[in-house]
Amino acid sequence: MYAGRPSVCRNCGALVGAGEEACAVCGFPAGAQPPSPTPQQTSEQRERPLPDPETMRFARAVLTRPSTFTFVFLAVNVFIFLLMTWAAPDGSRDNGVLVAYGAKVNSLIDGGEWWRFVTPIFLHTGAIHLLVNMYSLFVLGPYVEKLYGSARFVFFWIATGVGGVLASYLASRSGMHGGALGGFLFRGGSDAPSAGASGALFGLIGVLFVFGIKFRHELPEGFKRAFGTGMIPTILINLFIGYSIPNIDNAAHMGGFVAGALLALFVGYKRPGQSTGVAVLWHVLQIASLALVVVGFGQVARHLGDVRPQPANAAQVRADTIGEYVEAVNEGQKAFRAAFNRGDAEAATRAIERLERVPPLDARPDQLRLELRELLVRARTLAQLSAEERNGAEARAQLKQLASDFGAWEQRSDEWVKTEGGNYGIVLETQNETQNENAPPQNENAPSQNENAPPRQNENASPETRK
Numbered sequence: 001m002y003a004g005r006p007s008v009c010r011n012c013g014a015l016v017g018a019g020e021e022a023c024a025v026c027g028f029p030a031g032a033q034p035p036s037p038t039p040q041q042t043s044e045q046r047e048r049p050l051p052d053p054e055t056m057r058f059a060r061a062v063l064t065r066p067s068t069f070t071f072v073f074l075a076v077n078v079f080i081f082l083l084m085t086w087a088a089p090d091g092s093r094d095n096g097v098l099v100a101y102g103a104k105v106n107s108l109i110d111g112g113e114w115w116r117f118v119t120p121i122f123l124h125t126g127a128i129h130l131l132v133n134m135y136s137l138f139v140l141g142p143y144v145e146k147l148y149g150s151a152r153f154v155f156f157w158i159a160t161g162v163g164g165v166l167a168s169y170l171a172s173r174s175g176m177h178g179g180a181l182g183g184f185l186f187r188g189g190s191d192a193p194s195a196g197a198s199g200a201l202f203g204l205i206g207v208l209f210v211f212g213i214k215f216r217h218e219l220p221e222g223f224k225r226a227f228g229t230g231m232i233p234t235i236l237i238n239l240f241i242g243y244s245i246p247n248i249d250n251a252a253h254m255g256g257f258v259a260g261a262l263l264a265l266f267v268g269y270k271r272p273g274q275s276t277g278v279a280v281l282w283h284v285l286q287i288a289s290l291a292l293v294v295v296g297f298g299q300v301a302r303h304l305g306d307v308r309p310q311p312a313n314a315a316q317v318r319a320d321t322i323g324e325y326v327e328a329v330n331e332g333q334k335a336f337r338a339a340f341n342r343g344d345a346e347a348a349t350r351a352i353e354r355l356e357r358v359p360p361l362d363a364r365p366d367q368l369r370l371e372l373r374e375l376l377v378r379a380r381t382l383a384q385l386s387a388e389e390r391n392g393a394e395a396r397a398q399l400k401q402l403a404s405d406f407g408a409w410e411q412r413s414d415e416w417v418k419t420e421g422g423n424y425g426i427v428l429e430t431q432n433e434t435q436n437e438n439a440p441p442q443n444e445n446a447p448s449q450n451e452n453a454p455p456r457q458n459e460n461a462s463p464e465t466r467k
Helices: 043-047 053-062 068-087 095-100 106-110 127-148 150-172 179-185 198-214 221-226 228-244 250-266 276-303 319-342 345-357 363-383 393-424
Strands: 426-430 445-449
Touching: 068 095, 068 127, 068 150, 095 363, 106 150, 106 363, 127 150, 127 198, 150 198, 150 250, 150 276, 198 228, 198 250, 228 250, 319 345, 319 363, 319 393, 345 363, 363 393, 393 426
Parallel strands: none
Antiparallel strands: 426 445
16 A cells, blocks of 8 residues: 555455545455455365456546547547548648648748647548557557546647657758668658658557556556556567658657656546646646647648649639639749749749639649649748858758759649640640759749630540559
């Protein structure tokens, strides 16, 4: 027995309050052992190993609590995945859709889109990614929610998820990608969209790990084996998987784990008779966490543009809509070069705003539009640097990568115009411009609207290939 801590009656399984000498339900003395088997019991009954009664009573008392928000978060993740899939063919793997729905992109966070620290917790890239993470939430979530209560669980999930995204953000810009340890922790060196609930899931592992160690003296034997040091094999297996498989964001995993461990170190689990003041505090934090998620996705909806299901028949798209799309994309390319070469951040801002107002065409051109918007945000961020900062090693590396990414985008844009642009009356037009030798890879062709070719559906066009 440990003074000042609740215990479990070893006779009936009821919880005994701290300092109480006997069980209020059956009157059995606190801490006493239950009676030995009677002579009337058969030898088989006496020899049969019985389950640890203290573990059974503790489990019955704690694990009968509801785990409502575990399933709420499960449903939200699946719902958002379906929205992304609805927005475009294989939308959850589409970089444009991921960016539109709030994936972590360092350059966009640097540009002021702070909500990308929160929204990636609820996004997934592909059905397998979703299923693995949701199964892990289904297994781990109820334990944490029942042990700590729903209010603490909600705060833990959001806080550790944000901790994972923050760790990924810092790792992606650190430049420390060399060596075995650097390659493991700082693998996400590019600024590609990053999403997933793995950071929050590792946060739950961190919570259970510290919980089992911190409360080992008052936990029944079965719980000691399940949590605390019992979590070490799970941790090691996940670290090995993260090291073995490319493109896994190990920094996010470790950031979430550390955040969960720190929270559990300072926060106790939910005991009976908890004071109202403490309960109110956690409910306030729960509401604040949920409000942060709502505001984050409110910002996503505000900046979503027109990533939504589009009509299969391109003939339904009006000619003025096509013209607006073409003009916005061409202006965006010119603004990118102006920001890249001359540091014209205002031109980039105007082009970004115009691209956000463009009406929808179809999934693929909308993806190209969002990718161009992302490139403009990155170019604007670099354009706002001082001359001395732009000459630094890190900025030069970012400029080089940005030029490469813009050239790759132009190739994809040209390919779409050549293969599908005819469906909308869009053709490539040769530009007689002198290319600045300091400019990023510049395309000599630009899309333009063919005034003599009305929008039409190409009957021989093949459907977009799923990734």
